[in-house]
Amino acid sequence: MSRYSEIEADMAEILADVGTQIQWDGDDYDAILTEPRVDLDLTTGGFSAEADYSIKIRKTDLPEGSAPQAKDQVAIAGAIYVVRGITDSPSSPMLVLHVARK
Secondary structure (H helix, E strand, O other): OOHHHHHHHHHHHHHHHHOEEEEEOOEEEEEEEOOOEEEEEEEOOEEEEEEEEEEEEEHHHOOOOOOOOOOOEEEEOOEEEEEEEEEOOOOOOEEEEEEEEO
């Protein structure tokens, strides 16, 4: 079994145990969410807090030839988030979405 296949199989088990359901493009996916990273931006009148999350999804769970793109919306527990960036490493079976609350 290749390293890629081993990671893929391990991630399937982890998602089954501790995965969180997210919705994208009308479908549900199991994902792993990171703890939020909170940034403080200086705005008129003070600071504005913005939380960013990383969401990890198995590439094999996504429809073939389709994946979330920047500016797509993802729902987590009824809250809407916007994809701000994507990390898609060829050596990883996971697609990482960097999202922020809409």
